[in-house]
Amino acid sequence: MSILVVGASGAVGGAVVAGLLDRGERVRATSRTPQKLALPAEVEVFAADLDDPASFTDALRGVERVFLYADLAEPEALLATFATAGVRHVVVLSSSSVTFPGAAEDFNGSRFLRVEEAVVRSGLAYTFLRPGGFASNAARWSWGVKGESAVPLPYPEAVQAPIHEQDIADVAVVALTTDALVGAAPVLTGPERLTLREQVALIGDVIGRPVAVIEQTEAESSAMLSRFVPEVWVRQIIKDWREAVGATPPISDEYTRITGRPSRTFRGWVVDHADLFR
Ligand SMILES: NC(=O)c1ccc[n+]([C@@H]2O[C@H](COP(=O)([O-])OP(=O)(O)OC[C@H]3O[C@@H](n4cnc5c(N)ncnc54)[C@H](OP(=O)(O)O)[C@@H]3O)[C@@H](O)[C@H]2O)c1
Incomplete structure (x- = not known):
């Protein structure tokens, strides 16, 4: 099975691709503009847009786990597409802002909460990465x-x-390659x-x-x-x-607990x- 990284052009997404390749995983990657990606030849690259779930059809074939950004207009439709394609586990780059008091009313907290709640409702296994300021x-x-x-x-x-983007990616790689973080939502700083x-x-x-x-x-x-x-x-x-x-x-020790570093x-x-x- 392959692992799909959505947003491989991003700082975190690119580091996730590199970390997965280091572990010898089969990696697929998407971007809205795949021609701008400079990835090793073994990575299969697809054009896909989170705002257009149907654009993921080809990229999802044979994929069990997905890393994705939380910049989703309609999370329900995208998650239904993932489930239909056989995806088992999604690792979402969320934000520590969901843990703050009043998050549901806050502009930043609410946009991540909305996505996290849709993921939970989807029934897919999940990991929410909740970093503080980058x-x-x-x-x-x-x-x-x-x-x-x-x-x-x-x-x-x-x-x-x-937090260094590489630390977020390291935790994403653990989530995508083991079952250790299924259902977890580590706050990372x-x-x-x-x-x-x-x-x-x-x-x-x-x-x-x-x-x-x-x-x-x-x-x-x-x-x-x-x-x-x-x-x-x-x-x-x-x-x-x-x-x-x-x-x-607060300073989180989750990175060290999860990676040992x-x-x-x-x-x-x-x-x-x-x-x-x-
Ligand atoms: N900055 C902070 O302090 C902070 C704190 C907590 C959380 N965050 C969250 O972390 C994320 C930023 O991470 P980063 O620095 O790695 O970002 P980045 O380098 O700006 O990359 C963003 C990635 O998101 C992808 N993307 C955005 N909209 C998309 C869409 N409609 N369809 C497909 N892909 C899409 C882009 O892919 P393509 O352009 O290649 O399609 C790109 O690869 C944001 O979601 C932000 O809210 C940031």
Whole structure:
């Protein structure tokens, strides 16, 4: 049987493909634009769109387990297609936001909850990966670091426990290749709490030149982010930063419990992606 990775062009999806190949698994991969994928020849590649369940028909032949993103317009129709094709287990990249109080009313929490609930109702075996904020969110700072050696931020003292995308992929690979995580929903975080200011300083440390933080108002930050990110996300990002000032976000030990290894640090993430900032 093959394992299907939906979104193989993504940071997490691409790392899942690599991890499965390392284990000698038979891997299929999809993308809405498969021509942009550069994968080893043994990976069978298909065009498929989560918004169009019928587009998965060919990709699902002989597939027992699927990794997928939770960006689903109509999860019920997609999951019915999976079940009909013989899929047994889905591993969904969800979010720790589903565990927060008031998640059902929160823009971010509710969109993941809706998908998780549809998966449970589908009767398929499932694993929900629930990461907190990604270390890769710092990639948004690359232009400021490269240009002015400065990162404008409204809430530099916001505290996060950023997670490396490779850690999420490692847990996905365990879920896709064993039965250890059937029915599990591990919350995944990085190993340390860092303010945004400390993250910026670490980037400077790794690339060997200081990077300043320029304090902004919310309005300035909102205007800047709106050039790259849809409005609804701008509000969410700024709200998350505001609420994280002085916070003590929980640190999860699930990565180590599941893989037996220490989770990767933010510094490690910057080292792995230093070219973004040079
Ligand atoms: N950033 C955070 O702090 C954070 C925290 C918790 C959860 N998350 C969640 O993690 C995900 C982002 O992970 P990432 O960094 O790996 O993402 P990424 O690098 O931006 O890749 C996103 C992937 O999703 C696939 N995709 C999106 N819409 C699709 C559709 N309609 N049909 C098929 N594939 C689709 C894309 O595939 P193609 O374009 O190739 O089709 C792409 O491979 C998001 O769902 C986000 O909400 C993020």
